[in-house]
Amino acid sequence: MNEREIKIACPSCKGHVQFPLEMLGQIINCPHCSLSMVLELAGKKTSSAISKANIAPDTLPIFSAESLRAIKIKSSDGIQYYTVNLLEYTCTCPAFEKDHAQALPQEFGRMCKHICFALEHEKLTSFLPPIAQAMVNERHGICAGKTAYDLNGNLIYVTRSNSAGWLNVFALPRKNSKKYSRFGYNINEARWAYGIAPKIDPTLLPPPLIQKTENRNFGNALFRVFRWIAFVVFKAILAVVMIVISFVIGILFSKGKSRHR
């Protein structure tokens, strides 16, 4: 055994697991039973409290089990499969390419729908920090965003807005009745869903888009007026042309008749 290597027993199957010292604190899948385990010093009692202490509150945990490198997850339309890599937190879906890939490898923003599914499928959600667990619970349509702190100094996560202008703020309540709180905010209307706002600095939210929306509405109204004027003018010209044509036909007709007389 290498001097820098540590040998411990898997808490689930008691199988021996050997790993280099640098990997201490990481979460892997046991090579014997493939259940998740924390690489901790041998002899130390492995309780869930100790495991949880290794979890950083604002980043995704580092997994190192090779079985997590290529997990096939069915797309929500059920037609195709995407490949999730939980070692680097990547997915082959378009939403990941477009949105989530911009986040750093351990940021919560990496979690597309399929990464959330994969974490659940591999029974790894208990290794996630609470905010990330909340995001897995609400996996449908979570946009990438940023971690921040509320006015009480507690960690929160502010997502970017979706196409309808809604963003989410994830916060962890002090009371234990609920696991987390999710606040919806509409950036177009600058309002909170149900009027319930978290205690946060308003500068954490993007500036309201009301100005732009008004301009666009004004542009639309102007366009509608122009279209209406164009329509009326077209109708008027058409009427004049019809009158002229009927006049000309009338004159020609009466001339032809008079010639016969």
Ligand SMILES: [Zn+2]
């Ligand atoms: Zn095991």
Ligand SMILES: [Zn+2]
């Ligand atoms: Zn995905």
